[in-house]
Amino acid sequence: MEAVRDYVLEVQDLRTYFNLPEGTLKAVDGVDINIAPRQTVGVIGESGSGKSVTAQSILQIVPPPGAIQSGRIFLRGSNGSRVDLCQLNPHSREIRAIRGAEISMVFQEPMTSLSPVHTIGAQIAEAIQLHVTRDKRKVKRIALDMINRVGISNPKQRFDEYPHQLSGGMRQRAMIAMALSCSPSLLIADEPTTALDVTVQAQILELMKELQNEFGMAIMYITHDLGVIAEIADEVNVMYLGRVVERASTVELFKNPLHPYTQRLLKSIPRLGGRGRGRLDAIRGNVPVPMNPPPQCGFASRCDDFIAGKCDAAVPSLVDMGNQHFVRCYLHSEASEPIYA
Ligand SMILES: Nc1ncnc2c1ncn2[C@@H]1O[C@H](COP(=O)(O)OP(=O)(O)OP(=O)(O)O)[C@@H](O)[C@H]1O
Ligand SMILES: [Mg+2]
Structure with missing residues (x-):
């Protein structure tokens, strides 16, 4: 078990679905993420893996027909209180006070938040x-x-x-x-530098680190870019089809990736510092849309290490491999105790 820490944010088994005429799109399907004060937690994954919907869920701004189905999102307020954001009315004064004062967000496109x-x-x-x-x-x-x-x-x-x-x-x-x-005690940054050129991007990352030191906030940093993650994050969560499939400290994840998906992501970095570094779409096949997804590993259809009768028979649990390294994969789950279903 993870040691109990005084987290700023604890996301527990979050499920956020879009109920569409064609079926249920499970954008976020059982996500657990903890963020400690002053920590920078990276969230990486291909387009459609549920990164932004996770952020929207935390802020309680999921657009309809999306809705949080279940889970808890505890925020430790600056006054020490611990509030489950999912229990607040999304239009209430309380959540509006939290947005902006306790949790701030920056997006890829500034004009979505600047008037x-x-x-x-x-x-x-x-x-x-x-x-x-x-x-x-x-x-x-x-x-x-x-x-x-x-x-x-x-x-x-x-x-x-x-x-x-x-x-x-x-x-x-x-x-x-x-x-x-x-x-704010927590800044959620959703691809804030993707549209910028590499030099400006580096300046903004430097700036965020500087301001983090000065103001002591925690950061949840969402990106496609492994180079950016290496630059800014203490810990990385790799998302695939609405689930965290691997989590480790940044150093550990780059040194010893365990999930076949993470291994492929790391191999997809053409050369460090080059243009297009860390582009995740270099992986074979497209990310499936999680519409009425079968109960199996989300990566099963693209995985070279796929085990028939196992990977397509149930959803693997996120298991603790020691050293705060977690992986959701049947190649690794035999040896360890699952921590989350
Ligand atoms: N408003 C919406 N209505 C219907 N489906 C949505 C909506 N927003 C997101 N989705 C679906 O939810 C899933 C997760 O989307 P999300 O935007 O969280 O992905 P992402 O990881 O942020 O991708 P990107 O890297 O492209 O920003 C996708 O399948 C997406 O099509
Ligand atoms: Mg997004």
Whole structure:
């Protein structure tokens, strides 16, 4: 068993489904993820593996017809309270206070969280006003400081500019400033650098690490890019078809990948530092859509080590291989005790 730690976030057996006319799409199908204070937990997986829906579930913003079917999501608030977010009404004042003040989110496309009709300054100030202080002078001071901290030059001038007046990299910085302006205990970053060129991407990662040191927040970092994971994450969760199939410290995962899927991901890195590094679509076959999925290993149809009668007969459990290394695969499950069904 994992040692009991004082986690910021505990996601337990989360299941989030989309009930569509064609059937039930099991976007997230039994996910467990714990995040400790100041820890950066990476989530990696191909397109459609359920990374964003996991993030949306944590924030209670899953779009209909999606809904959380079961599971618990405990958040340790800055006041020490431990709240199950799934028990809160998604429209309640409580969850709205948590979004922004305790958990902030940055997305791939800044324009999904920045309004085009308000200035950068007004938007950052609004977040501070809502969650930190109503004192107008203090609000402006904190906002200007944040704009400066994220490396946007001429903060005073930028304060009065609109998002479209900024470059992509600068907009991304503005969104990070907004997300961090109320010192959240958890930042969820969903592919925040994917659309940016490699240099700007490296700058943003550096910045996030710096701000993490300064503000002490935990980060859940979602990405396709193994290079980015190696750069930023302490621990990695590899997702496939709505499930975590492997979890280990970043060093351990790169050194000793156990799941055939993870092994293939690592082999798909063409050369470090090169363009297109870590592109996950280099793996044979497409990710199936988890529509009415049969009770079997999700990777069965693409796996070179597939064992008939076993891998297609039940869903393997996530088992502890020791050294905080977990894997969900029948090639490894004989030896160890399952920890999660
Ligand atoms: N609003 C929605 N309506 C219906 N199905 C959805 C919706 N959002 C996500 N899905 C489905 O849920 C599954 C998981 O999607 P999700 O967006 O979480 O993947 P992802 O891992 O974030 O992928 P990407 O890397 O492309 O961002 C996919 O099969 C997707 O088609
Ligand atoms: Mg996504």
